[in-house]
Amino acid sequence: MNRTIAAAAFAALGLLGLSASSAFAQEKLTIATEGAYPPFNFKQADGTLAGFDVDIAKALCDNMKVECKIVAQDWDGIIPGLLAHHYDAIVASMSITEERKKKIAFTDPYYHTAGALAVLKSAPLAGNTPDDLKGKTLGVQSSSTFSTLIEDKYKDADVRQYGTVDEALLDLVAGRVDAVMADKITLTEWFKKSGNDCCQLAGNDIKDSHYLGDGVGIGIRQAEPDLQAKLNKALANIVADGTYKTINAKYFPFSIY
Incomplete structure (x- = not known):
């Protein structure tokens, strides 16, 4: 046929x-x-x-x-x-x-991959727990696993949603957000290209299979x-x-x- x-x-x-x-x-x-x-x-x-x-x-x-x-x-x-x-x-x-x-x-x-939190070197955070982010402005890509985790666990943070991680990182560099949560591999590559001059990671790897999957x-x-x-x-x-x-x-x- x-x-x-x-x-x-x-x-x-x-x-x-x-x-x-x-x-x-x-x-x-x-x-x-x-x-x-x-x-x-x-x-x-x-x-x-x-x-x-x-x-x-x-x-x-x-x-x-x-x-x-x-x-x-x-x-x-x-x-x-x-x-x-x-x-x-x-x-x-x-x-x-x-x-x-x-x-x-x-x-x-x-x-x-695990999650991680990028922050400004000029305004470092002690860690990446909900308590560490209380009252802080936190950027994240919308509709991502990190977005869901933040909505459920970081209720005392001022959360800003972005279409892409790059957009969130641009606002971090500009000082419009205090931190950006994303996967560690993406952030590590960003640090290699440009982020290392302004920013650093805060706290340990973020691991939560309920939100971040397997x-x-x-x-x-x-x-x-x-x-x-x-x-x-x-x-x-x-x-x-x-x-x-x-x-x-x-x-x-x-x-x-």
């Missing part, structure tokens, strides 16, 4: 495009990333998407022998876009949490076990053959797997 006939048959059944199986039949996966979360995902000067997430997505597609189309999607709309079938999967540094699993499914984790996974729609299994197998393959290690070393001097 050629693709034209197959498409007509599926359309007649009202099933065309409603599952990941159609993506595999077309030998193509459309994957969404944010494009605003360096070094994991970002837009280069020419507008193309790059970063750790993007390289991992391409490696998975290569291993699965499918064409890979990667699109940018704002963070707040990334899960709704998946549920609306605008793409097949999310590779965007999304933590695996119980709250998110109520809406979507995840693959096995493809990296792990690693970062690839988001897919629920009830798509075939796609989940294929992605998990591909992930295991690129870890085993050294591809993952090569990508990891391109961005980080330490393993994040």
Whole structure:
């Protein structure tokens, strides 16, 4: 059966495009990333998407022998876009949490990270506990795991939500917020590029599996076990053959797997 006939048959059944199986039949996966979360995902000067997430997505597609189309999607709309079938999967540094699993499914984790708090060197904090942030202005990316944690546990802080972590960090440098909470890897990379002149980390690593999840996974729609299994197998393959290690070393001097 050629693709034209197959498409007509599926359309007649009202099933065309409603599952990941159609993506595999077309030998193509459309994957969404944010494009605003360096070094994991970002837009280069020419507008193309790059970063750790993007390289991992391409490696998975290569291993699965499918064409890979990667699109940018704002963070707040990334899960709704998946549920609306605008793409097949999310590779965007999304933590695996119980709250998110109520809406979507995840693959096995493809990296792990803790949270951290960046503050100005000119106005250091003793730590990053709710007591340390009492009465302080705290910046965070909206709709993130850190946003949920802060809303529940840092009730005495003046919380400001931002579209991206970079926007929050710009306000930190400008002195418009006292601190920014984000994942430690992102903040560490920021310190290497520019943040070290003005800022430093406060307190220990922030670890809370209830809010921050059990690693970062690839988001897919629920009830798509075939796609989940294929992605998990591909992930295991690129870890085993050294591809993952090569990508990891391109961005980080330490393993994040």
